[in-house]
Amino acid sequence: MQSKNHFLLVDFLKTFAAVAIILHHLSNYGQIAEDARQLLPGIMDFLFEYGRYAVQIFLVMGGYLAAQSLTRSEKLKNSRDVLKIIINRYLRLFAPYVVALLVTIACAWVARFWIQDEFVGESETLSQFLAHLFFFQGFLGLDAISAGVWYVAIDWQLYAILALLLGMFPGFRSLVWILTILSVASLLYFNRLTAYENYFIYFIGAYGLGALAQLCKNYPDQLVNRIAVICIVLAGLAIAVASFHQFWPRNLLAYVVAVTLIFFGDLAYKDQVRVHKHIQPHKLVNAILWSSRRSYCAFLLHFSCILLANSLYVGWGMSHLHDGALALALMLMAFVASWGAANYLYRWVEVPSRRIKL
Template sequence: MQSKNHFLLVDFLKTFAAFTIILHHLSSYGQIAEDARLLQPGVMTFLFEYGRYAVQIFLVMGGYLAAQSLSKTSNLKTPQDVLKTIINRYLRLFAPYIVALLLTIACAWVARFWVQDEFVGQSETLGQLLAHLFFLQGILGLDAISAGVWYVAIDWQLYAILALMLGMFPGFRSVIWILMVLCVTSLLYFNRLGEYENYFIYFIGAYGLGALAQLCKNYPDPLVNRFARIMFALIGVAIVIASFQQFWLRNILAYLVAIALIFFGDWAYKDQARDHKPIEPHKLFNAILWSSRRSYCAFLLHFSFILLANSLYIGWGMSRLHDGALALALMMMALVGSWMAANYLYRWVEVPSRKLKID
């Protein structure tokens, strides 16, 4: 039986968001995306236009899980403790990230022999790679080596900001006040201006909603829970009022995901027992858990398979046929390949690298 610490909605959202983002990128890049659109124009257009909204799920989930982790630790008492926590988060992200970057560079080198497309990019430079290693590529205005790596940089920024706030204001009420202000200003102002998209302030609206969702229910102090609920409700009121002026689907989606986590985020797999008798989880739950654990690695690796699929499609002359079914089949192969490779990256790199931490 699965551990009681596995939560169905959390694992499902991680899996769903990763699949959706991969499909969004498959519908966005290269000749296979163009030709697959000939066969399924509605589906491909939908994925291209709306698949990117899965980022909001990632952000809310990121805030929810970060608040869960940081609120349970007592190691944020000094500036040194906060710095150690932030560095450990960097080390947790780093190992699979750098392996995926190197694989993407190799696949892009192969793709440049056949694929003449802007998404492949120019040959990577040492400075560009170094900027990626320190999550600075967006801030420095450099081209991304892989699709989606910007999110890893932003996730680390947001985690660091939340750790800093909890270190400075351990009483939580001040943190909740600050989160409320940051959420409202981000959702209603900064998130609508492209010049801020490489900085935490652009994304902290959704991330902060996830953090507040965690504090609304799961923090042991009921006074903190009540205060977090009030602030969460006020953010909802602000979103509704602002929607009368201009409707932003991503704000509504982020708020709905956060609400779902408040009500169902602690639904553990063990709750699937009938008549209070323990049973083995359904195979579907096992599949969700398997995918959830590997979702970060799949997210990191999928662009390499998009490059390879387009290289194969063009290099073997299949693109001259403009066969939508063949292009769609290659897309599905890239999707499956991403998750198969993610399994090995997870087992061989991500899990062993968890020992890399400062004690």
């Protein structure tokens, strides 16, 4: 276990958002979701309706951490350096992503023996798989192989755009204004039109707020800090005014997360405490750290576990009982299995693959 300081809010939000998305998909897909809803209709409906808002947390966190990484980088001096950073980001995402795709394809193949449901989908094609490898599935209008893989493609788009903007405006003062304009335009217009949902402009609202939150305090140029604070305030006013016309909870959530990161994003804690004169890891701290590091892998693999849980439920004839308690138990098994599988994907694939870079 590492002994260095970590950032409590950052790790907690990553864990919370991953858990919320997994529970949202568990409440959405398959016979186990339908039968569990009979037992806990209120909770299941809540997870189905509001669990997807955790994507806003992911987006704000993504912008915050991307800006943190890119503004500290000394490799944005020319277009070649920017291109190298963008490619390295793709390589960082790629290895666990492609392994998770292959696992999902295998689990879907198993599921099709017993389940005839839209969420399982039809057999994957080679062109569909190749499109996913290069994040083109959304552009080409192809069905997603796994729930949530669209986010990986969008995350890379947003990171690439932010890197390009940082390379174009190295002083960052003009960048802050441009990022604010893009964010507000996205939150108030583009994010409300499904025609743009496969493109960065649909999501840069929340992502940009996260980047601005980082620039508010951690960039060495104090003028940039002040401009970023002004822009965050102006963005908040725009969201507030627009809410009188039509209230969008996801915009408010994104803004609240961004402001919270400004005040508490650097709140550090040690992952070891003294217990009976010995240095021992704190259990709660370890749990947050452990799950935070594996949140990306859990996000990638949880749909495979949902497929297998539904296959077990239907294949063994348990679905005929329509037993809500049994369905709920299988949901819990799928949830635990998602994090168990994520642990191995993290240790065996994600960590070793970090060495792959230009």
